[in-house]
Amino acid sequence: MxxxxxxxxxxxxxxxxxxxxxxxxxxxxxxxxxxxxxxxxxxxxxxxxxxxxxxxxxxxxxxxxxxxxxxxxxxxxxxxxxxxxxxxxxxxxxxxxxxxxxxxxxxxxxxxxxxxxxxxxxxxxxxxxxRFEPLPRVLRALVEEGAFGRLLTATGSLYTLRDAEYFRRDAWRGTRKSEGGSVLINQSIHYFDLMLWIAGGAASARAYSANLGHEGLIETEDTIAVSLRLRDGGLGSFVATNAGIKQWKSALEFQGTAGGVEIRDDRLAWLSLADKAAEKRVRARIDRALSSGERLFAKGKAYYGPGxxxxxxxxxxxxxxxxxxxVTFADAAQSDAMVFAAYASAAR
Ligand SMILES: NC(=O)c1ccc[n+]([C@@H]2O[C@H](COP(=O)([O-])OP(=O)(O)OC[C@H]3O[C@@H](n4cnc5c(N)ncnc54)[C@H](O)[C@@H]3O)[C@@H](O)[C@H]2O)c1
Incomplete structure (x- = not known):
């Protein structure tokens, strides 16, 4: 309408x-x-x-x-x-x-x-x-085009801190009922989503979770390790914690039969393709995305990004x-569903 x-x-x-x-x-x-x-x-x-x-x-x-x-x-x-x-x-x-x-x-x-x-x-x-930012879009297009060959693995991580003051400020945080979880469903969900979206989605998830730095303060996980079967047959792995030091340290990496790419924070950390002429073209596309003025993630509140x-x-x-x-409800729900599958597995 x-x-x-x-x-x-x-x-x-x-x-x-x-x-x-x-x-x-x-x-x-x-x-x-x-x-x-x-x-x-x-x-x-x-x-x-x-x-x-x-x-x-x-x-x-x-x-x-x-x-x-x-x-x-x-x-x-x-x-x-x-x-x-x-x-x-x-x-x-x-x-x-x-x-x-x-x-x-x-x-x-x-x-x-x-x-x-x-x-x-x-x-x-x-x-x-x-998902609206240039670098994730280019990475998604590259995976879709097969630039890395058949995708073998997708890995991601986020290391940060949410302190006691953060959890005490709003009653809903750190509760199963109101937040649903902690580090996976909240702070790191964007990296988890980008990893899955760029890789073409996941079919199933298993996980271990723990409360390593917020015992007695929150009932949900502050640390998680998730293993995933990607929809295209490859395997995924994601770890996150909000019990570390005050930082915002992230990584995404995709490895395929023709090469791979690694993004650390908002920078291209590593790129290698078996075909060096193709690698040059891919590097130029990634550089253009990065220099288009929008960063994947920056420090502080700016990590919400320009999206x-x-x-x-x-x-x-x-x-x-x-x-x-x-991003329809159905699109967003694909990553949310994997969050819930990981939580269900961790609870078992
Ligand atoms: N996309 C991002 O990068 C990003 C960043 C931060 C937060 N978030 C998300 O935004 C949402 C809110 O987070 P926040 O940090 O702003 O939380 P917040 O606690 O600061 O604010 C939530 C507000 O909602 C109000 N509220 C709750 N139930 C209500 C209702 N039924 N009717 C009217 N008001 C109601 C509360 O009183 C509170 O003021 C969460 O889903 C969070 O995950 C997203």
Whole structure:
């Protein structure tokens, strides 16, 4: 269904990430933010006053869903509330952009996919903003084109720290019920998603998880090691911890029968193809992606990357043109499903 004029957006959840959504909506000329919502009135009021001038604020998302003057919602709340909010929004005829992870467990994920399927006239998009950045896109294209031959292995990692203060600040963090897990479903999910997306997806996952640095503080994992069977037959491996030192250290590596590539932080760390002329061409494409001004990941909060603007523009374009967003619920759910498969395996 096409929207005429500006798309009227409401942002639900006015915590950390909502600021970025509001900033990106403000930069899109086809959007008017008409409402913001948070269970905490002071957060909703502040967001309206400081980041969405002219928008009304409320503590009740049901009010937003009942408002015919709202076309679309951004869901920026804790993980467990994504499913009820997204399903209610779709049932009320609103387009939905939902932050990662879509859900806290496989059952909720299924219900969200069913709700999206029941409303093909609505745009249901899941945030994985790094899929919009040039380097992951080039790597995905290279794998698809067979530049590395048959993909044998995909490996990824993230080493960071989330301290006691972080977990104490918001009650939902570090709980099975509200966050669904910790380091895999939250801090490292973007790298896990990129690894799987670039590799063409995974069919199954096994894992070990542990709480090595946050015992007595959180009930979920702070460290995880996942083994994956990739859809194309290769094997994957992913490790992450948020119990290390204060850093943001990541790696992605893809190895195939014709060569491989390694990305460390936001840089090309290593590239080697058996065919050296092909290697030169691939290196030039990767260099162009890197120098296009957008980094895969930078330090500090900038590690959210530049992708949110591109993803929000894509969401609004899909609403205005009746098109498909680049990351549908179904697309995002592929990585979420592997997160839940890893957790189920670790629990066994
Ligand atoms: N894409 C990214 O890079 C990125 C980065 C940070 C956070 N996130 C995601 O964004 C989401 C929010 O994270 P955050 O760090 O902003 O959390 P936060 O705790 O700072 O904010 C969440 C807000 O949602 C509100 N809320 C909860 N339930 C609500 C409801 N039913 N109605 C209205 N408001 C409600 C809370 O009161 C809180 O103010 C999570 O899914 C998180 O994983 C994504």
């Amino acid at each position: 096409k929207s005429k004029g500006k798309v009227r957006v409401a942002v639900i959840g006015c915590g950390v990430i909502s600021e970025l959504h509001l900033r990106c909506y403000a930069h899109n000329p086809h959007v008017k933010v008409v409402a913001v919502c948070d269970l905490l009135p002071e957060r909703a009021k502040r967001a309206a006053e400081e980041r969405a001038p002219g928008a009304r604020w409320t503590t009740d998302a049901a009010e937003i869903f009942a408002d015919p003057g709202v076309d679309a919602v951004s869901i920026c709340t804790d993980h467990a509330s994504h499913r009820p909010l997204a399903c209610a929004a779709l049932a009320a005829g609103k387009h939905v952009l939902c932050e990662k992870s879509l859900a806290v467990n496989a059952a909720d994920l299924r219900r969200m996919l069913d709700a999206a399927d029941a409303h093909p006239e609505l745009v249901a998009a899941g945030v994985f903003q790094h 949110h603007q591109a993803q929000i523009d894509d969401f609004i374009k899909a609403i205005r043109t009746g098109g498909r967003p680049f």
